[in-house]
Amino acid sequence: MEQYIKLIETDVFGLETGVNVFMQVKGKKLTDTVREKIHDAIKAYKKENVDKYDTDGCIDTAIEALKGMGYTCGIIMPFEIRF
Numbered sequence: 792m793e794q795y796i797k798l799i800e801t802d803v804f805g806l807e808t809g810v811n812v813f814m815q816v817k818g819k820k821l822t823d824t825v826r827e828k829i830h831d832a833i834k835a836y837k838k839e840n841v842d843k844y845d846t847d848g849c850i851d852t853a854i855e856a857l858k859g860m861g862y863t864c865g866i867i868m869p870f871e872i873r874f
Contacts, residue, residue: 794821814865814867832852837849
């Protein structure tokens with residue numbers, strides 16, 4: 792099953808800006824439990840790396856959490872149109 796996850800990092804560098812990253816995920820259906828496990832993994836990464844964590848590290852943590860649950864995934868670059 793092909794699904795998508797949007798990761799949103801808020802308040803980047805304390806500037807109240809956000810970074811959106813889209814991931815394509817293949818495997819069983821994504822559930823709230825999976826979402827919680829990813830969120831918990833990112834929180835643990837940030838806690839272990841206070842003042843040293845970055846967006847890439849958070850994304851890598853999410854990918855590793857998903858792989859650990861049997862999913863395959865990768866970053867996708869959405870096509871954006873502003874008007």
